[in-house]
Amino acid sequence: MILVKFSGNGSSSEPESQGDFITILSIDGGGVRGIIPSEVLSVLEAKLQKLDVDNKDARIVDYFDFIAGTSTGGLMTAMLTAPNDEKRPLFAAKDIAKFYQDKSPYIFHKTPETNQPPSTEEDSRISDPDEATEEPLTTPAEVINTPATFLRGIIDIIVDLSPEAKDYVEPLNTYLLQPKYDGKNLQDTIKGLLGEKLALSETLTSVIIPAFDIKHFGPTIFSTLKAKRDRSMDAPLADVCRATSAAPYYFPPYHFKTSKPFNLVDGGVAANNPSFLAVCEAMKERKADFHKFVVLSLGTGAPDASGRLEVRDGKWGIVDWLWQDDNSNPLLDILTTAPDEMTEMYMSTVFQYSGLEHNYTRIQVELKPSEGLMDNTSKENLERLKKIGQDLAEQNDAKLEALASRLVEIRKARLTPISA
Secondary structure (H helix, E strand, O other): OOOOOOOOOHHHHOOOOHHHOEEEEEEOOOHHHHHHHHHHHHHHHHHHHHHOOOOOOOOHHHOOOEEEEOOHHHHHHHHHHOEOOOOOEOOOHHHHHHHHHHHHHHHOOOOHHHHOOOOHHHHOOOOOHHHOOOOOOOOHHHHHHOHHHHHHHHHHHHHHHOHHHHHHHHHHHHHHHOOOOOOHHHHHHHHHHHOOOOEHHHOOOEEEEEEEEOOOOEEEEEEHHHHHHOHHHOOEHHHHHHHHOOOOOOOOOEEEEOOOEEEEEEOHHHHOOOHHHHHHHHHHHHOOOHHHEEEEEEOOOEEOOOOOOOHHHHHOOHHHHHOOOOOOOHHHHHHHHHHHHHHHHHHHHHHHHOOOHHHEEEEOOEEOHHHOOOOOOOHHHHHHHHHHHHHHHHHOHHHHHHHHHHHHHHHHHHHOOOOO
């Protein structure tokens, strides 16, 4: 358990030297909306390259002690910290937006197989292949009484009686009986980027990537430092990224093994905004309090405050909560937005009332409902998100300039020999 100490004036506990500060970058989850923070990071990296005359090839990874990311933020974290053959980052920040524009339509693409109802055995649960037996997962009676198979039977009857109704009942298959996407394209893309052997312990700075284990029903926090201490946590980075991106409803849960098995879904169900998690993990690793942290937290867009739901919507059933005419998913939006807002409230309050507002920067933007979908990969929407990210960076130019100057100062203080 982390105990946060508040003080009216943070000056007395601040580090004696700029080099003693601990720097943290946090990136929210949000699917294709990852384009937005990628544009902000591109501007920040360019400023670092301009300001740090001794490091013209400056990259984000050179200036942050910890980088935390959830879901799409986890993938960005890996791209920023995975080493190439020269032990430098695989990706510059300016290349990430193009990656999203090029690969998102492939990642969020339904194959013909995706639209087919899964078999009875595949319906039930994620399981460890090593624990498989020859016994069926369900008995005939259980199959009849399983809600999913019962509903599928109703759909089949409707289509048999009225084939022209197929187009109307097909969305029930998509939204209620299977993941929206099978995850194969996502997995292929991640492994194409990172390979299959690159381990979590090899990242160029300490990363923190959360997921949620549905077998043990608790969060699983992957981190570079844990991986170096515990081989069972030193998973392939590609598997970690696939796991933190396994958003329920969108992608199936992800199973993999090190010396122990993992059965994981998207880290966003526990910490879509991983900034507070990152601070807590850094506290444990460095035995430091809030006074020593400099934090940049990047959002992927939040619903605007114009109002989308009304009290009368309280009579909705599960289909209404999962599927609206504009393709929005109210339940999922609430379950991801509410924790994000709470985390932001915690972070801003702790830093403000510790007298440390200058050590915490949150950059976020409000989005219209049409812009907020995590899987809208139309060319128009991707271009719109890119423009939103560019405008957000411009609106926060002064903050990014000040932060870049401070990050360069911290890095130089660490590199400067201490005189006797």
